[in-house]
Amino acid sequence: MDKNLKRMATMHRMQVTGLELFYEQGYYNTSVDDILKSLELSKGAFYYHFQSKEDFFISIIQNLIVQKVYGTLIEPIEGKENPLTVIEKCLDNSLQTAENNEMDYGFVVHNFLTEFNGRNETISRYLRDILKIWEVNLITLLQKGKTDGYVIRHVNSEAAASFIISSYMGIRTLMVEGNPRILRYNYISQLRSYLNTMVQRELA
Amino acid sequence: MDKNLKRMATMHRMQVTGLELFYEQGYYNTSVDDILKSLELSKGAFYYHFQSKEDFFISIIQNLIVQKVYGTLIEPIEGKENPLTVIEKCLDNSLQTAENNEMDYGFVVHNFLTEFNGRNETISRYLRDILKIWEVNLITLLQKGKTDGYVIRHVNSEAAASFIISSYMGIRTLMVEGNPRILRYNYISQLRSYLNTMVQRELA
DNA sequence: AATTGCACCGACCACTTAGTCGGTAAAAAT
DNA sequence: ATTTTTACCGACTAAGTGGTCGGTGCAATT
Structure with a gap:
């Protein structure tokens, strides 16, 4: 012990x-x-x-990266009420952390996925699985949002989820060497306008 | 000679x-x-x-990568009429090429940018410059779209451009090991709905 | 016919890489 | 008190790494 x-x-x-x-x-x-x-x-x-460098890296994914993603991207939205405002707030928080981090090199999962995609099947599977969990969570949230009257019924939740993920991964890369403050502000403004297309207006 | x-x-x-x-x-x-x-x-x-491996790589950027980006992302939209339809069509074409390419590993510029960001200032500057050209082109196109009556005046062109770039970079990474057909279709559907928020409706 | 220089060869160099292995001090188990 | 196990050391190996350099055949120049 x-x-x-x-x-x-x-x-x-x-x-x-x-x-x-x-x-x-x-x-x-x-x-x-x-x-x-x-x-x-x-x-x-x-x-x-x-056992090896690869084994070491896999243990890092399982013990540190998974937790990090859960803490910043999954738990903050899990089971919450209004999906659209919660997603916006969650991503904004995450970008704010990145903005304030002097040593930010982008979205961890995404960076490694880029490095291993098509080159190391074992590792890239682990990484894709993490994204998958996030994706499933977003989809679930959006679906629940429909039954709760926040999200328009005809919205394609899968498509919306991967669009959100894509845009987030991209902006994180741009923020590394760009002006993170402006990029973040602009990103959130556009994200909001995109999310607004899914808002179920109240029935008068 | x-x-x-x-x-x-x-x-x-x-x-x-x-x-x-x-x-x-x-x-x-x-x-x-x-x-x-x-x-x-x-x-x-x-x-x-x-002179060196690095020098070699820089020559590749200048001679091959720049041209590729121009050919697929800049020339197809340069000076065109309706920015929103042209952008959508251009990105869809690019995704279609990726989808049909058995050996697709994502967006070249983006992959290398991720690899060099914060590690090799010289190279990452070259890569960022390429993105910058694309960005400036998108902004110009959107601005022109305003004067031509296609785009709503109050749209933030800079923000829109980097949002479009972000989402494109992200989806290309997802497509590498995901189902590219579905991802592309879904992406374009969401992009369209986002772009639609900027459409200047005709005055009746 | 002799000379020059271009485009390329491949042995070699100093160094780094992931990974091995015999050893060891200290703590725990017997 | 003795043995065993744990956690770690560091010299070593084989296979690379980026890069150098003396050489060479051949085409163009003189």
């Missing part, structure tokens, strides 16, 4: 630093040695805890 | 193969040797024509 704690602590430390560097520099452009140097740990420690 | 032709031909062959491999596998995950093996050329040939 106590043993497991020490083990977990070290593994966690490695994963945190690993994610930091992979996110900053990319997976292929970051060596195991880079991470180890930054941690002041040895090769032996690394391969004692993880 | 004839000399220059041979020189140019080899350089072009290298650039084409280089872009192919960089696009498929990523820049950092593709070695100069990989490209040379695929071309059946030697190290000597490579460093005779190019």
Whole structure:
């Protein structure tokens, strides 16, 4: 038990630093040695805890990235009332965090997906699964929004969900080297106008 | 002259193969040797024509990527009449090409931008400049659309342009491993509904 | 006929890569 | 008190990595 704690602590430390560097520099452009140097740990420690660089990265996805996405994109909208206002607020919050983060390199899931898409099936599946969960959540929310009278019935929830996801992934990339304040403000204004096309007006 | 032709031909062959491999596998995950093996050329040939791997990549951007973006995203909309229908048609065409391409890995500029953002200032500036040209073109088109009576006056053209670009970059990534037919159809349906919010209705 | 320079060859260099393995100090189990 | 296990060390390996450099055949120039 106590043993497991020490083990977990070290593994966690490695994963945190690993994610930091992979996110900053990319997976292929970051060596195991880079991470180890930054941690002041040895090769032996690394391969004692993880089978391979790939195995290490997968554990990062499962232990850190999934949680991050849940915390910022899924839980804030899950089961909420008015889907359209909740989605807008959630994305705005997320963009605000990115805006205030000096070391923002874009949407983690998306960056890695771009790096692994078509090159590492195992890893890109994990990443796509995360997006899938988000997507399913958005769809569910929009569907519920229909029965609750917030969203127009004929809206295609699947299409809306992937449109929202697409636009979010794109704007995050643009914000990395653009003016994040203006980009965020403009993005939200357009998102709102898009979401407005789905609003079920009250019956007078 | 004839000399220059041979020189140019080899350089072009290298650039084409280089872009192919960089696009498929990523820049950092593709070695100069990989490209040379695929071309059946030697190290000597490579460093005779190019100063470095980076220099080589920059020449690819300037000679191939810029043209590709111009051909598919800029020329088809430049100076056209109704901005909103033209933008929709242009993006749909581009997505159709991607859909029919068995070896599609997403939007070239966007993939490389993700790979270099914050890691190689020189290269990411080139890539951002390409996006900038596209953006300026979209803005100009929308502005002209206002004076021509197609677009509502109070529309924020800058915001609209970067929203369109964002959504396009995102959907291209999703299409890589998703069902491209459905994704494209759904995307265009949502894009249309977004663009519709900007339509200047005729005065009766 | 002799010379020059272009386009290319491929062995080589210093360095980095992911991954292995024999060792070890300290803690836990016996 | 002795053995075993845990968590980690760091030298090492084999296979790359980007890049250099002396050489070479051939076409154009002289």
